[in-house]
Amino acid sequence: MQDIKFKVFYEPSGKIHDVLAIDFIKKNVTIEYKKGKTQVVCMEFCKIMQYTGMSDHNGNEIYSGHIVKFEPSLPYSIDECMIKNGEIGIIKFSEGKFIVSIVKSDVLFFNLDTIGDWVVIGNIYATPDLLE
Template sequence: MREIKFQAWDLDAEQMYNWESIKQLFHEHLAHPRVKVREYTGLKDVNGNDIYEGDIIDYKETCIGGAGNIKGVVEYSEGSFWVVDKANEDANLLFSETAELTIVGNVYENPELMGAGE
Protein backbone atom coordinates (compact mmCIF):
# COMPACT_ATOMS: atom_id res chain seq x y z
CA MET A 1 0.00 0.00 0.00
CA ARG A 2 1.34 3.44 -0.87
CA GLU A 3 1.94 6.12 1.69
CA ILE A 4 -0.68 8.90 1.65
CA LYS A 5 0.77 12.39 1.96
CA PHE A 6 0.44 15.78 0.30
CA GLN A 7 2.20 19.06 -0.46
CA ALA A 8 0.54 22.47 -0.83
CA TRP A 9 1.59 25.38 -3.05
CA ASP A 10 0.60 28.82 -1.69
CA LEU A 11 -0.12 31.04 -4.70
CA ASP A 12 0.30 34.26 -2.69
CA ALA A 13 3.51 33.39 -0.79
CA GLU A 14 4.86 31.39 -3.77
CA GLN A 15 6.00 28.73 -1.32
CA MET A 16 5.66 24.93 -1.20
CA TYR A 17 4.61 23.46 2.16
CA ASN A 18 5.45 19.85 3.01
CA TRP A 19 3.16 17.27 4.60
CA GLU A 20 4.46 17.85 8.13
CA SER A 21 3.63 21.55 7.99
CA ILE A 22 0.12 21.17 6.54
CA LYS A 23 -1.34 18.02 8.09
CA GLN A 24 -2.51 19.78 11.27
CA LEU A 25 -4.67 22.19 9.25
CA PHE A 26 -5.18 20.04 6.15
CA HIS A 27 -8.92 20.74 5.86
CA GLU A 28 -8.19 24.50 5.70
CA HIS A 29 -5.66 24.01 2.89
CA LEU A 30 -8.13 21.96 0.86
CA ALA A 31 -10.79 24.65 1.09
CA HIS A 32 -8.51 27.66 0.51
CA PRO A 33 -8.83 29.08 -3.03
CA ARG A 34 -5.21 30.32 -3.11
CA VAL A 35 -3.59 27.01 -2.10
CA LYS A 36 -3.07 24.12 -4.54
CA VAL A 37 -2.80 20.74 -2.81
CA ARG A 38 -0.58 18.11 -4.49
CA GLU A 39 -0.99 14.37 -3.80
CA TYR A 40 1.97 12.00 -3.51
CA THR A 41 1.91 9.30 -6.21
CA GLY A 42 3.62 6.66 -4.09
CA LEU A 43 6.61 6.65 -6.47
CA LYS A 44 10.11 8.09 -6.31
CA ASP A 45 12.30 9.33 -9.14
CA VAL A 46 15.79 7.96 -9.93
CA ASN A 47 17.27 10.30 -7.31
CA GLY A 48 14.94 9.07 -4.53
CA ASN A 49 12.67 12.17 -4.58
CA ASP A 50 8.94 11.73 -3.96
CA ILE A 51 6.84 12.31 -7.10
CA TYR A 52 3.76 14.51 -6.59
CA GLU A 53 0.86 15.56 -8.77
CA GLY A 54 1.97 18.63 -10.74
CA ASP A 55 5.62 17.58 -10.93
CA ILE A 56 7.27 17.93 -14.33
CA ILE A 57 9.24 14.80 -15.09
CA ASP A 58 11.39 13.29 -17.78
CA TYR A 59 9.85 9.89 -18.51
CA LYS A 60 12.21 7.46 -20.24
CA GLU A 61 10.65 4.12 -21.20
CA THR A 62 13.02 1.27 -20.37
CA CYS A 63 11.16 -1.75 -21.75
CA ILE A 64 11.49 -2.95 -25.34
CA GLY A 65 8.76 -1.51 -27.53
CA GLY A 66 7.95 1.18 -24.97
CA ALA A 67 6.61 4.64 -25.69
CA GLY A 68 10.05 6.29 -25.72
CA ASN A 69 10.92 9.50 -23.91
CA ILE A 70 8.60 12.33 -22.99
CA LYS A 71 8.69 15.33 -20.65
CA GLY A 72 5.35 15.86 -19.00
CA VAL A 73 3.26 16.90 -16.03
CA VAL A 74 2.05 14.34 -13.49
CA GLU A 75 -1.77 14.41 -13.44
CA TYR A 76 -4.44 12.27 -11.80
CA SER A 77 -7.15 11.02 -14.14
CA GLU A 78 -9.40 7.97 -14.40
CA GLY A 79 -8.14 6.53 -11.11
CA SER A 80 -4.43 6.66 -12.05
CA PHE A 81 -1.49 9.01 -12.25
CA TRP A 82 -0.32 9.90 -15.77
CA VAL A 83 2.61 11.77 -17.34
CA VAL A 84 0.94 14.19 -19.75
CA ASP A 85 2.92 15.85 -22.55
CA LYS A 86 0.61 18.78 -23.31
CA ALA A 87 2.64 20.01 -26.30
CA ASN A 88 2.29 16.70 -28.16
CA GLU A 89 -1.05 15.68 -26.63
CA ASP A 90 0.49 12.42 -25.40
CA ALA A 91 0.11 10.62 -22.06
CA ASN A 92 1.74 7.62 -20.43
CA LEU A 93 0.68 5.81 -17.29
CA LEU A 94 3.05 6.75 -14.45
CA PHE A 95 4.58 3.35 -13.70
CA SER A 96 8.10 3.00 -12.35
CA GLU A 97 8.60 -0.65 -13.32
CA THR A 98 8.94 0.18 -17.02
CA ALA A 99 10.26 3.75 -16.91
CA GLU A 100 13.12 5.84 -15.60
CA LEU A 101 11.54 8.89 -13.94
CA THR A 102 13.40 12.13 -13.18
CA ILE A 103 11.76 15.20 -11.61
CA VAL A 104 12.88 18.40 -13.36
CA GLY A 105 10.53 20.80 -11.56
CA ASN A 106 6.82 21.41 -10.97
CA VAL A 107 4.12 23.50 -12.60
CA TYR A 108 4.05 26.03 -9.75
CA GLU A 109 7.73 26.77 -9.17
CA ASN A 110 8.91 26.10 -12.75
CA PRO A 111 6.04 26.82 -15.17
CA GLU A 112 8.52 27.86 -17.85
CA LEU A 113 9.63 24.22 -18.20
CA MET A 114 6.32 23.18 -19.77
CA GLY A 115 4.43 26.37 -20.44
CA ALA A 116 2.14 25.03 -17.70
CA GLY A 117 0.94 26.35 -14.38
CA GLU A 118 -1.40 29.07 -13.27
Protein backbone atom coordinates in the same frame (compact mmCIF):
# COMPACT_ATOMS: atom_id res chain seq x y z
CA MET B 1 -0.34 0.13 1.12
CA GLN B 2 0.47 3.54 -0.37
CA ASP B 3 1.12 6.50 1.90
CA ILE B 4 -1.46 9.26 1.56
CA LYS B 5 0.43 12.52 1.58
CA PHE B 6 -0.04 15.97 0.13
CA LYS B 7 1.98 19.07 -0.59
CA VAL B 8 0.65 22.47 -1.58
CA PHE B 9 1.90 25.25 -3.74
CA TYR B 10 1.00 28.24 -1.56
CA GLU B 11 0.49 31.18 -3.92
CA PRO B 12 1.43 34.04 -1.51
CA SER B 13 4.83 32.47 -0.75
CA GLY B 14 5.35 31.03 -4.23
CA LYS B 15 6.69 27.85 -2.61
CA ILE B 16 5.82 24.19 -2.10
CA HIS B 17 5.00 23.23 1.50
CA ASP B 18 4.30 19.95 3.27
CA VAL B 19 0.67 19.52 4.34
CA LEU B 20 -0.03 18.47 7.92
CA ALA B 21 -3.85 18.73 7.79
CA ILE B 22 -6.65 19.70 5.43
CA ASP B 23 -9.97 20.96 6.83
CA PHE B 24 -12.54 20.84 4.04
CA ILE B 25 -15.28 22.28 6.27
CA LYS B 26 -13.33 25.37 7.32
CA LYS B 27 -11.55 25.39 3.94
CA ASN B 28 -8.06 25.72 5.34
CA VAL B 29 -4.79 23.84 5.19
CA THR B 30 -2.15 23.46 7.90
CA ILE B 31 1.28 23.69 6.28
CA GLU B 32 4.84 23.43 7.50
CA TYR B 33 6.38 26.67 6.27
CA LYS B 34 9.73 26.24 8.05
CA LYS B 35 11.20 23.19 9.73
CA GLY B 36 9.01 22.66 12.78
CA LYS B 37 6.93 25.81 12.16
CA THR B 38 3.31 25.46 11.07
CA GLN B 39 0.73 27.85 9.73
CA VAL B 40 -2.98 27.55 8.92
CA VAL B 41 -3.70 29.06 5.49
CA CYS B 42 -6.81 29.52 3.38
CA MET B 43 -7.37 26.68 0.90
CA GLU B 44 -8.30 29.27 -1.74
CA PHE B 45 -4.60 30.17 -2.10
CA CYS B 46 -3.35 26.58 -2.27
CA LYS B 47 -2.80 24.22 -5.18
CA ILE B 48 -2.99 20.75 -3.66
CA MET B 49 -0.55 18.11 -4.94
CA GLN B 50 -1.15 14.42 -4.11
CA TYR B 51 1.68 11.91 -3.57
CA THR B 52 1.79 9.19 -6.24
CA GLY B 53 3.45 6.59 -4.03
CA MET B 54 6.53 6.65 -6.26
CA SER B 55 9.94 8.32 -6.25
CA ASP B 56 12.27 9.20 -9.09
CA HIS B 57 15.82 7.87 -9.52
CA ASN B 58 17.15 10.64 -7.29
CA GLY B 59 14.84 9.66 -4.42
CA ASN B 60 12.48 12.62 -4.92
CA GLU B 61 8.86 11.80 -4.16
CA ILE B 62 6.61 12.31 -7.19
CA TYR B 63 3.41 14.35 -6.72
CA SER B 64 0.60 15.36 -9.08
CA GLY B 65 1.57 18.63 -10.71
CA HIS B 66 5.23 17.72 -10.95
CA ILE B 67 7.05 18.25 -14.22
CA VAL B 68 9.17 15.23 -15.05
CA LYS B 69 11.81 14.45 -17.65
CA PHE B 70 12.35 11.04 -19.23
CA GLU B 71 15.89 9.84 -18.60
CA PRO B 72 15.92 6.19 -19.67
CA SER B 73 18.53 3.66 -18.79
CA LEU B 74 17.37 1.62 -21.85
CA PRO B 75 15.33 2.60 -24.94
CA TYR B 76 11.59 2.03 -24.45
CA SER B 77 8.91 1.29 -26.99
CA ILE B 78 5.33 1.01 -25.77
CA ASP B 79 2.40 0.46 -28.12
CA GLU B 80 4.68 1.37 -31.02
CA CYS B 81 5.23 4.88 -29.60
CA MET B 82 8.81 5.71 -28.76
CA ILE B 83 9.50 8.00 -25.83
CA LYS B 84 12.67 9.93 -26.44
CA ASN B 85 15.36 10.79 -23.95
CA GLY B 86 14.62 14.26 -22.55
CA GLU B 87 10.85 14.08 -23.18
CA ILE B 88 8.94 16.31 -20.73
CA GLY B 89 5.69 15.31 -19.03
CA ILE B 90 3.26 16.44 -16.33
CA ILE B 91 2.06 14.14 -13.55
CA LYS B 92 -1.76 14.03 -13.46
CA PHE B 93 -4.42 11.92 -11.78
CA SER B 94 -6.86 10.55 -14.36
CA GLU B 95 -9.40 7.72 -14.30
CA GLY B 96 -8.20 6.38 -10.95
CA LYS B 97 -4.47 6.36 -11.68
CA PHE B 98 -1.47 8.64 -11.99
CA ILE B 99 -0.29 9.30 -15.53
CA VAL B 100 2.49 11.16 -17.27
CA SER B 101 0.98 13.45 -19.89
CA ILE B 102 3.59 14.20 -22.54
CA VAL B 103 3.84 17.97 -23.10
CA LYS B 104 4.42 17.90 -26.86
CA SER B 105 1.35 15.69 -27.48
CA ASP B 106 -2.35 16.08 -26.66
CA VAL B 107 -2.91 12.34 -26.91
CA LEU B 108 0.21 10.61 -25.66
CA PHE B 109 0.30 9.62 -22.01
CA PHE B 110 1.56 6.71 -19.93
CA ASN B 111 0.73 5.20 -16.58
CA LEU B 112 3.34 6.51 -14.19
CA ASP B 113 4.17 3.01 -12.96
CA THR B 114 4.61 1.61 -16.51
CA ILE B 115 7.81 3.46 -17.20
CA GLY B 116 9.86 4.37 -14.16
CA ASP B 117 12.63 6.42 -15.73
CA TRP B 118 11.11 9.85 -14.98
CA VAL B 119 13.03 12.46 -12.99
CA VAL B 120 11.33 15.39 -11.22
CA ILE B 121 12.59 18.69 -12.65
CA GLY B 122 9.95 21.12 -11.33
CA ASN B 123 6.23 21.68 -10.97
CA ILE B 124 3.52 23.38 -12.99
CA TYR B 125 2.99 26.13 -10.41
CA ALA B 126 6.48 27.39 -9.53
CA THR B 127 8.33 26.47 -12.74
CA PRO B 128 5.82 26.49 -15.63
CA ASP B 129 8.55 27.81 -17.95
CA LEU B 130 9.95 24.23 -18.07
CA LEU B 131 6.96 23.30 -20.23
CA GLU B 132 7.96 25.65 -23.06
